[in-house]
Amino acid sequence: MGKVMIFDHPLIQHKMSIIRDINTGAKEFRELVNEISTLMAYEVTRDLPLEDAEVETPVGKAKTKVIGGKKLGIVPILRAGLGMVDGMLNLIPAAKVGHIGLYRDPETLKPVEYYCKLPSDIEERDLILLDPMLATGGSAVAGIQFLKDRGAKNIKFMCLLASRVGIDLINKDHPDVDIYAAVVDEKLNDHGYIVPGLGDAGDRLFGTK
Ligand code: PRP
Numbered sequence: 001m002g003k004v005m006i007f008d009h010p011l012i013q014h015k016m017s018i019i020r021d022i023n024t025g026a027k028e029f030r031e032l033v034n035e036i037s038t039l040m041a042y043e044v045t046r047d048l049p050l051e052d053a054e055v056e057t058p059v060g061k062a063k064t065k066v067i068g069g070k071k072l073g074i075v076p077i078l079r080a081g082l083g084m085v086d087g088m089l090n091l092i093p094a095a096k097v098g099h100i101g102l103y104r105d106p107e108t109l110k111p112v113e114y115y116c117k118l119p120s121d122i123e124e125r126d127l128i129l130l131d132p133m134l135a136t137g138g139s140a141v142a143g144i145q146f147l148k149d150r151g152a153k154n155i156k157f158m159c160l161l162a163s164r165v166g167i168d169l170i171n172k173d174h175p176d177v178d179i180y181a182a183v184v185d186e187k188l189n190d191h192g193y194i195v196p197g198l199g200d201a202g203d204r205l206f207g208t209k
């Protein structure tokens with residue numbers, strides 16, 4: 001089964017507390033999603049393989065380490081996943097960015113696919129799939145399957161707020177995928193919203209409603 005990593009860092013917990021607040025407006029919400037994503041990127045990339053290197057300093061030669069191995073790709077699930085992209089790129093600016101368009105049908109709660117553009121060498125990349133919300137898990141599971149169908153082999157899923165049900169569904173359908181979440185809430189309501197959650201992440205990011 002994939003690893004589930006919940007972030008107990010005080011900065012992340014503090015910022016999550018503010019974005020949950022109904023009184024936090026779109027500008028601050030966007031800034032905080034960006035900041036939390038950067039803080040999480042630090043941990044999500046912790047196991048990147050290093051290679052030996054050597055650099056010429058002003059005083060001599062230094063034996064150093066640089067990131068080696070496979071190249072990275074990040075893939076936001078549209079639309080709310082877009083809010084996490086810049087925060088990730090702050091730390092891994094060379095990563096390629098793919099996009100998957102999925103929206104959750106409000107009646108069936110099932111994900112509907114409407115867009116896909118991925119790096120052409122996706123099968124050679126380590127991928128981090130981004131979506132702030134993991135609720136029923138339908139969108140994340142579909143997004144992961146989408147990437148696997150196109151040859152991706154090494155996928156991590158990163159979200160801000162996860163439900164227990166969503167984590168269990170990913171673990172069941174994609175046990176090879178590690179999950180990274182800032183916070184876990186136990187419940188979903190009848191509309192598939194995380195309770196207490198933070199509301200509709202896409203609407204709060206983009207000021208729609
Ligand atoms: C939200 C969210 C996830 C999905 C989570 O997207 O960003 O993609 O719902 O729910 P699930 O785990 O039950 O599938 P939404 O469908 O509202 O689209 P949006 O990002 O365009 O707002």
Ligand code: URA
Binds near residue numbers: 135192195200202
């Ligand atoms: N999508 C959201 O944006 N919020 C939820 O609570 C569930 C799905």
